Amino acid sequence: MRLRAALLAGAAALGVAAFGGTAAAQPRTTLNVGMAAQDVGRLDPHFAVSTIDRVAVAWMFNGLVRFKPGSINPAEIEPDLAERWEASADGRTWTFVLRRGVQFHGGFGEVTAEDVAFSLRKAAQSSTSAFSGDFRAFESVEVVDPHTVRIRLRENVPSLLGLVTNYAGGYIVSKRAVEQKGDAFMRAPIGSGPFAFASVTPNQSLELAAHEGYFRGAPQIKRISYRFIPSDASRDLAFQNRELDINYGRAQTAWIERTRRLPNVVVDVFEPAELAILNINTRQPPFDDIRVRRAVAHAIDRSELVRWRGEAVAREGQSLVPRGYLGFTPDVPLPGFDQARARSLLAEAGHPNGISVRVIHTQLPEMLSAMQVVQQQLRRVGITLDLQVVEHATFHQQIRQDLSPLVYYAAARFPVADIYLTQFYHGRSIVKTPTAVTNFSHCAMADAEIDAARVETDPQKQLALWAAAQRKLVEAVCGVPLFETLLVFARYGNVDYGYELKGSMSLGPLITEATRFR
Amino acid sequence: MIGFAVRRLIAAAPTLIAVLTLVFVIVRIVPGDPALVILGDQATPEAIAALRARLGLDRPLHEQYLEFLFASLTGDFGTSLVTGRPIVSEVAAVLPHTLDLTAAAMLIGTVVGVPVGIWAALHRNRAIDVAARILSLLGLSFPVFVSGIFLLLLFALHWRIFPVIGNADLADPVDRLHKLVLPAITLGLVMAAYITRVTRSAMLHVLSEDFIRTARAKGVPWRAVVWRHGLRNALIPVVTVVGLYVGILIGNSVLTEIVFNRPGLGKIIVGALNQRDYAMLQGLMVIYCFLIVVVNLITDLTYGLIDPRVKHA
Numbered sequence: 001m002r003l004r005a006a007l008l009a010g011a012a013a014l015g016v017a018a019f020g021g022t023a024a025a026q027p028r029t030t031l032n033v034g035m036a037a038q039d040v041g042r043l044d045p046h047f048a049v050s051t052i053d054r055v056a057v058a059w060m061f062n063g064l065v066r067f068k069p070g071s072i073n074p075a076e077i078e079p080d081l082a083e084r085w086e087a088s089a090d091g092r093t094w095t096f097v098l099r100r101g102v103q104f105h106g107g108f109g110e111v112t113a114e115d116v117a118f119s120l121r122k123a124a125q126s127s128t129s130a131f132s133g134d135f136r137a138f139e140s141v142e143v144v145d146p147h148t149v150r151i152r153l154r155e156n157v158p159s160l161l162g163l164v165t166n167y168a169g170g171y172i173v174s175k176r177a178v179e180q181k182g183d184a185f186m187r188a189p190i191g192s193g194p195f196a197f198a199s200v201t202p203n204q205s206l207e208l209a210a211h212e213g214y215f216r217g218a219p220q221i222k223r224i225s226y227r228f229i230p231s232d233a234s235r236d237l238a239f240q241n242r243e244l245d246i247n248y249g250r251a252q253t254a255w256i257e258r259t260r261r262l263p264n265v266v267v268d269v270f271e272p273a274e275l276a277i278l279n280i281n282t283r284q285p286p287f288d289d290i291r292v293r294r295a296v297a298h299a300i301d302r303s304e305l306v307r308w309r310g311e312a313v314a315r316e317g318q319s320l321v322p323r324g325y326l327g328f329t330p331d332v333p334l335p336g337f338d339q340a341r342a343r344s345l346l347a348e349a350g351h352p353n354g355i356s357v358r359v360i361h362t363q364l365p366e367m368l369s370a371m372q373v374v375q376q377q378l379r380r381v382g383i384t385l386d387l388q389v390v391e392h393a394t395f396h397q398q399i400r401q402d403l404s405p406l407v408y409y410a411a412a413r414f415p416v417a418d419i420y421l422t423q424f425y426h427g428r429s430i431v432k433t434p435t436a437v438t439n440f441s442h443c444a445m446a447d448a449e450i451d452a453a454r455v456e457t458d459p460q461k462q463l464a465l466w467a468a469a470q471r472k473l474v475e476a477v478c479g480v481p482l483f484e485t486l487l488v489f490a491r492y493g494n495v496d497y498g499y500e501l502k503g504s505m506s507l508g509p510l511i512t513e514a515t516r517f518r
Numbered sequence: 519m520i521g522f523a524v525r526r527l528i529a530a531a532p533t534l535i536a537v538l539t540l541v542f543v544i545v546r547i548v549p550g551d552p553a554l555v556i557l558g559d560q561a562t563p564e565a566i567a568a569l570r571a572r573l574g575l576d577r578p579l580h581e582q583y584l585e586f587l588f589a590s591l592t593g594d595f596g597t598s599l600v601t602g603r604p605i606v607s608e609v610a611a612v613l614p615h616t617l618d619l620t621a622a623a624m625l626i627g628t629v630v631g632v633p634v635g636i637w638a639a640l641h642r643n644r645a646i647d648v649a650a651r652i653l654s655l656l657g658l659s660f661p662v663f664v665s666g667i668f669l670l671l672l673f674a675l676h677w678r679i680f681p682v683i684g685n686a687d688l689a690d691p692v693d694r695l696h697k698l699v700l701p702a703i704t705l706g707l708v709m710a711a712y713i714t715r716v717t718r719s720a721m722l723h724v725l726s727e728d729f730i731r732t733a734r735a736k737g738v739p740w741r742a743v744v745w746r747h748g749l750r751n752a753l754i755p756v757v758t759v760v761g762l763y764v765g766i767l768i769g770n771s772v773l774t775e776i777v778f779n780r781p782g783l784g785k786i787i788v789g790a791l792n793q794r795d796y797a798m799l800q801g802l803m804v805i806y807c808f809l810i811v812v813v814n815l816i817t818d819l820t821y822g823l824i825d826p827r828v829k830h831a
Contacts, residue, residue: 038789041600042556049558126565127572130557133565186602202601202608203781203789204685227683231776233663237670238682238779393550393794396559411559423560436563 028517029222031495034235034244035508037228039203044186045171046122046129055508056206056226060105061173061191063166064096064116064149069510072271072415072503074326077161081111081172081192087160091457092153094160100147102215105196108174113149115175117141120151122178123169131169133437134419156455158418158462159326167414167505194219194513203228220516245495245517246509249488251366253310256488264493269313271503273484275322276410278374279424279440280479284405286357291349293477296406297335298342299381300374305483308373313488317481319470320425327417327453327466332474334481342381354382360404361387362395371408374482399440400431407440410485414505417466421450425473443478446470494518523815530811534804538590541803542583545796552599552794573599575796586800595801600793605801612781613805614688618698619705619774619782620767626706627713628760634710635717635756636749642722650714657711666704666777673700684778701778705771709763716759720752727751753824761817765810 037052045057066080067073082096102111122128124135139152157163164170177190188197194216195208206226210219229235232250239247240262249255249267256267278296286292302316315323318330335341346354361371368389375385385406390398399407413419422437423429427444429437446469453465473479489501489509498514553569554561570576574585589596595605638650674682686697724730725748733743772784783802790798 038785038792039601041793042602047556049556049560126562127568130561130565133560133562183597183602200603201685201781202603202611203785204779227685227779229683229779231663231779233667234670234682234777234779237667237675241674241678241682243681243683391550391792393555393792394548396554397549397551400554413560434563438559 029220030225031221031223031246031511031515031517032225032227032244033246033511034227034229034238034248036230036232036235036248038230039228040200040206040226042186043189043197043200043206045173045189045191046119046131046169047186048168049130051507052228054506056208057171057189057191058166058193058504058506058508059195059208059224059511060189060193060197061166061171062102062111062193063170063172064098064164065161066166067503067505068499069512069514070497070499070501070503072505074159074162074415077165080166081116082164085161091156091160094151094153095144096149096151096164098147098149099215102192103211103213104174104177104192105190105211106177108177108190111172111174111192112146113143114146116149116172117143118175118178119172120149120164120169122173123171129169134163134169134414156457158416158454159414162414162416165505195221195224195511198223214513216513219511219513221511224511239490242492246489246491248508249490251309251313251485251488253312256310256312259490265490266493267488267490268501268509269486269488270501271324271486272412272415272505272507273315273322273324273486274410274412275317275420275484276370276408276482277317277320277424277479278482279407279409280477281402281405281407281440281442282476282478283442286349286351286355287405289349290477291345292351292355294335295342295345295349295381296378296383297477297480298338298345299378299383300480300482301337301377302481302483303337304377305370305373309370309483309485313486314483315486317483320473320479320481321417321420321466321470322412322415322484325413325415325417325420327421327463329463329467329470331467332470334474335477339381342383346382351382354384356384356386357405358386358388359406360395360398361389361408362392363389364392367408367410370410370482374408400436400438402432402440404440408482409438409440411438412507417470418450418454421446421466421469421473422454425469425478426450441478443473443476445476446472523819526815526818527811530814534807534811535587537807538587538800538804539583541800542586545794545799546579548794550794552796555793556600590800590804595804596797598790598798599795600790600798605798608786608798609783609802609805612783612786615686615775615780616768616771616782616784618694619701619771619780620764622698622702623705623709623767623771624760624764626702627709627763630706630710631713632717632756635714635719636721636744636752638714638718639721639725640744647718650718654711654714657707658715660708662704662708662773663777665707666701666774669700669704670777682779684780686780697778697780701774701780704777705767705774709767712763713756713760717752717756720755721748724748724752750824754821757817757820757824761813761820764813768806768809768813 035052041050041053045061048054048057062080064082065077068076068078081098081102083099085096087094120141124132124138126132137153137155137157139154142150144150174190178185194211194214196211198207198209200206208224210222212218235247238244259265260267280287280293306314306316319328319332321328378385424438425443427447428435429439430442431440449465449469453462456462456465494517496516496518497509498512501509504510553566557565557569597604634650638647641647670682673680680700684697686694730743730747733747771782772788775782775785787802
């Protein structure tokens, strides 16, 4: 007691009131959000690729259309900056009519068709956007009048609305701000969303202020303090201490259960899930022999992986496309868990004593631990993985140089099968080629189906083509789907998002004009 | 003394250039492409090539090197490849936090470590000495992410005296001091443990010297022998160690910064390394080297104050 008294006296001497003092009496309008990151990167939304950046730009920018808050269902896309739109009969010309009077932050004026055309052209250029590849089918973006914009496509795309939604390259920026600010735009961007950039303190926080002129109404939250706290333990302590209202969570059942036991805390587990796949290079021995690839597939026990990750956040992978994506099918010939079959396949392929493979993998704890479980499962059938653990940036570079015959990769994409299939399993995306993305398996046997599905206008035929592509790729064991991991955020019960959080394409909770403290 | 300082700074120039060259080469040898880090995993080779060109990473290495050297000499470190923010302003924003933490930890380390070390040496092999040795061993063995979390649990969560998030408002001295206490104690205790051991060892060595025996034989009081003759001589290695440790502290306080969520140089260095932010790393290294040179200079100057035999001429 004497120690406590002395410490309290010391604190008083510093002129510091204990937490939870007078502030509790006033209505709260500042939302403190904790994020597992060192710092934000580029705040130009067309360069926002990391989770920390994506979460923040979603609060500052709009698209022509948007996912209904709390949902990632493309069928629930609704108007955002555009109040209506129409498509030509062939689906290659889309005309969007903008809302009138929507204002950019900082007095940069009204959102016009010029801004929209500028933004989409910027998003489509490799020098000004990280998402230029998504806009390959764009032929032109024309300004019809100050509030009407027309997009012409070279070929049909599976979801044009998906490209102009509040996600990735679909965000609309102020043309005048980009031209006026130049490189400074990425540090202090101008959007039209409910929150405006206020300041950033390196390695500490990004501060956003309410956009009082927001077209859906002034936000009820007046300020967001987005805190960068890389240490999980420190972030959790800050959340428990109520220094944070919302906390980036860990995709672990133990963490979720522990956090849910805190008084008045809600843990949201939501889409999109990241699908982890063990991609197999079908050109490199011994995996150029399909029997060896099938042995790998039979050795994987997905249910064990899900139990290890935790059933609250993980579910079994069922195909080479994540569940719930438009075009996903569970109707694929996925090899079941069968260790005896795996051993006999290895023996048939001339490896009765098993094989040993050198595999490059990242040191990121979540990915490393998952790979160690896979390593253990494969070892049981005689496949020994010699894991070369490297730093994460090195991992990304080396797997793109084809230096690893097996590549564990977990990713979430726009929820349409075309993007996943094209980036991971189309011949055009094979690593170490001029058009490479993330095809580590070197598979190209489903290119015809993927290409045909992309431009198919009949939804049923399109689904059938995507299903056929998945069957071919699974049959050839280009990759072994492992498990899907959902996103996790915790919040105090007095934080009301204003919608039910079931999904978020920005990978974090959307803070809207309706978000408030109860 | 001024001439000595100027000569030392000039003599440090080749070291600085050698270190900069080494940093320039190492960050480029390490695999990992900053353009890929910036653009993310969906980037096309075309987009990556465009960004590399924009960042100047596609130019010949010797061109990049010369530009970097020239820019460093003029104090222009450019902008971060990742955030696009000026490096000087990034460093200026965090440097006061780093200096606060380093100075406070050094103060705690010295104020605790030197007396305890002397005390232990004067009571060699007795209970006090054994206790001091065990405690200093514990201090060195306890990683700051354990002791830091423990302090947070106690003082932030249980007693709610200090906050968990330690990013202080530099313009508010009370807030600055308030948020410095726990990190400074965490890091200061490690330093205290180190200084205790060095002081104890130095004192034991000095106390066994002939001149101490002579002083005692001449009837000099024990207190004067210890403070005037023993400690003064023992402080030379202690100052050396403190000087070296301050340099290490500036860069190695990263764990403390992460646990207490404080901004700082160490945290930026780690972030820049993870993101392959060459420009930031290079800029940070220039500043870091400069700080080390200054700390070493201060250490050398301090020798003269402690020991009149050390001349700076």
